[in-house]
Amino acid sequence: MARAENKETAGPVARMVAELARTLRLRRGWTQEQLGHELGFSGAAVSAMETLAQPASDEMLVKLEEVLGEGMGIFEGARKYMRLEKYPVQFQNYSLLEQEAVVLRLYATLVIHGLFQTEAYARALIGGGYPPLPEARVEELVEARLARKVLFEREPVALIEVVLEESVLQRVIGSPEIIREQMQYLAQCARRRNVTLQVLPLDTGLCGEHPGDNGPMELVETPQHDHLVYLEIQYQSLLISDPAKVSTYAQRYAKIRAQALGPRESLGLIERLAGEHR
Template sequence: MAQSKKKDSAPPTVQYFAAVLRLLRERSGLTQDELGALMNYTGSAVSAVETCAKPPTDEFIDAAEKALDAGGLLRSAIKYLRLERYPAHFQGLAQLEQEALSLSSYCTHLIHGLLQTEEYTTALFDYAFPPLDREEVTKLVAARMDRKALFDRKPAAVVNVILEEAALRRHIGGPEVMRAQYAHLTECTARPNVVVQVMPMSQAGHAGLPGPMTLIETPEETPVAYLEGHGQSILLSKPEEVGVLARRYAMIRSQALRPEESVRFIEKLMGEL
């Protein structure tokens, strides 16, 4: 009964993968233990995936693909299974992020997810309300770290991030976590495809006061805008709506510190800890 409830509550893509895996295994005349042995996994690990007790990892999928000679059928699910690691409201952006030509974000309260260290992200989820259990925190942290693949893929995405000074001064996780986070930010700016700027508090009035935003350029060179808050999100694609936000973002960039000034600002904050 418990296994049935777990299976029914699993995301649809996880359920579908479990069904296909079981079908291919049975057509090959293998038990769960036999398939596990071919994959260098235990039979219990295979059972956990087939009953949706645990979602399959990329490594598990690759091993099953090879062991069952699935012709790409199992591996093709990786992209869609990755999306289901994210909260429902974020899946639309996560899908766009994977193939984006460019991503431009203005962040008001927190450091952008793509630029976070694992420790900073963990501390954020530890602060969540209602509270999350440790298994859920671990899953969400891993999913956020996986997003960083867009930095190194070919072609790599161009990433522009503007951070409010308040987001940098909020000591998530304590001084040691923030010291490492500041250092990571400066390392990110050394990438040729990453630009980080700081909006100082001394810039009292600026175009970003209405709130955070993200602009994405898709492979079709179509601009899309993403707005998020309190577990809710909006994806905008109407040219007139995206155009207003794009012009606003351009003004925000012009009002923020220049990239080299921003690096010095972050280094100054690191020295204050």
């Protein structure tokens, strides 16, 4: 659904796409309805895109490239940056690092990490947040989150290590059906050759030591082999590059992994939990 406030908040890529699409449409002498027919969208959808009431979706960008691209690849190239503009502000700078990472080491403490969420789980999570978001914005954020999964298929392949708190697996988001599907998807992810998934048991800390009690973290190794740490909480984020601080987080993450269940045990636990949500 188009929203008037989008016209004020639309980013520079959305504005560039709208202006270019309008210019190329007029060059061909087409009305918005004619372009919509060629794209497989309504004339109203084209109008919303050109006026920024509803910036171009990923699907529309694909069709714009086919119909108006003229072999330039501009609309295709815009897809990555349009997705970037749809992310929450605090995540935008980090998202490109995530997509280009050589290695990701992730620790999630409250919900399933975004890279491993199903569509239904992501929609329930985003739609159930506070303050409530308009349905159009929920769908926009769900689409942007799912788009991050291209990292799993990218070449060269990224190595991904993720540790999930056991409490994350037991927290019902949306419905038992959604959680069952989510557990099944997690099990599929855990079987990927480039993914190592481990679960940190609920009883971690019984001996008086819990290295993960300071919250979630993401450790990134870039293609240039720089090492960074990304932290996010309550819609605020921090990207750390200081080598000494990054080293401390890396040591903490290593301790968390050491206390977690092994990959095979973790997969067994996830499969068992999937069976319980019936």
